[in-house]
Amino acid sequence: MQNHAQLTAIAYHLPQATLTNDALAQELGEWSAQKIFDKTGIAERHIAAADETASDLAFHAAEKLFSEHAIERDGIDFLILCTQAPDHFLPSSACVLQQRLRLPTSCGALDINLGCSGYVYALAMAKGLIEAGIRKQVLILTADTYSKFINPRDRSVRTLFGDAAAASLVSGGATQQGLGPFVLGTDGSGAKNLIVPAGAMRLPRSAATAVESEDASGNWRSQDDLFMDGAEIVQFTLGAVPRTMQELLDAAGKTLDDIDHVIFHQANKFMLDALRRKIRIPEAKFVIEIDTVGNTVSSTIPIAIARARQSGRIRPGDTALLLGFGVGYSWGGTLAHL
Known part of the structure; x- marks a missing residue:
């Protein structure tokens, strides 16, 4: 029976620190907290700590996925990390996360460097792996820390971006209604x-x-x-x-x-x-x-x-x-x- 890729579970993680519009208004001047909200629809955003990387956020999102949805990590046979803020030029942060998350060494792992479209691209890759019979359960981690790229005096982007990670499980199933x-x-x-x-x-x-x-x-x-x-x-x-x-x-x-x-x-x-x-x-x-x-x-x-x-x-x-x-x-x- 053919496996059809299905998005079966999602969890997400936000860093502890927040940056509110009130704080931004005090720092940047000119724009009030209400004006920032009116322009963006955003009241606050979460900001990674100085020593906290995108892979750290991805790790916590994955652990939440495993615990909240009773997912066995031994069943994960491929890991896709979508990030534009890797720990290093090399090695791939996905490889580091494979070890940190205690996934089996039979698990494939890779990074993809995409931003706002990256989640859909990762879903497409997961579907291909599953429906080609190459893998059965793909863990997709999305994580970015754009705050580390932003100049504190650039309100054009500082008011918009927050740091976060999400973990999604794509699994093979019998129903054709999937992805x-x-x-x-x-x-x-x-x-x-x-x-x-x-x-x-x-x-x-x-x-x-x-x-x-x-x-x-x-x-x-x-x-x-x-x-x-x-x-x-x-x-x-x-x-x-x-x-x-x-x-x-x-x-x-x-x-x-x-x-x-x-x-x-x-x-x-x-x-x-x-x-x-x-x-x-x-x-x-x-x-x-x-x-x-x-x-x-x-x-x-x-x-x-x-x-x-x-x-x-x-x-x-x-x-x-x-x-x-x-x-x-x-x-x-x-x-x-x-």
Whole structure:
């Protein structure tokens, strides 16, 4: 009997420290706490400690998954870690986590370097591994610590991003209602619009890359810091997301009426509201779960699913359209029976 990949469990972990809008308003000036919330839909975001890495957050998310859902770690036979903040250039942080999580040595493990679309890409990889008969249970860990890339005086990104990790289990099952189809895409011409320019092989960090400058909007950053061209990102998103969603529905032979929930990458409330209006998605179907976590990059979709499940909004058997988009440019969408 063929195995069909199913998303069977999700857990997430947030670092202890929080950064509230009140604290940001005091630090940055000009923008009040209410103005920050009105622009972003975010009231607070969690921030990793100085000595806390993305793999630390991923470890705690995985341990929560195992304990909360009674999952045997010996049954995990592949680990995918999606992060843009690895512990080292090498080795792969997934390999380190295999040992730290006490997964069997027969478990494959790898990192993928993707941001806001990374969760959907990881689901696609897991589906391929399972339905090709290569593996039976895939653990997907998404974890990012963008706060470590952000200049404290850059309100254009500091108000948005929070640190977090999520753990998802994809397993083989008999039912054909699982994951898919998938629509994936890339446009590297937009790479420069969401980037940390310095720090790797193309432009190693140096005294020159650490020099800060002020942009026209009063934000400060250096080449060592995260840069986002907000206007270009909005333009890309408003074009790519509606097109990808329609391609996905067409590939599945469905319409929006057949979908219980639409869960986009939780970029910010302004972006999500603009997308919902443009695509004409009913508010009752549209999930926004960002107010106390912020934009957690690769973890926004699984965190939104988990929080909507906890509130009772998502019920067993519901169908969700998942769509991630952002850094790369990269985008991906799928349907998931939850």
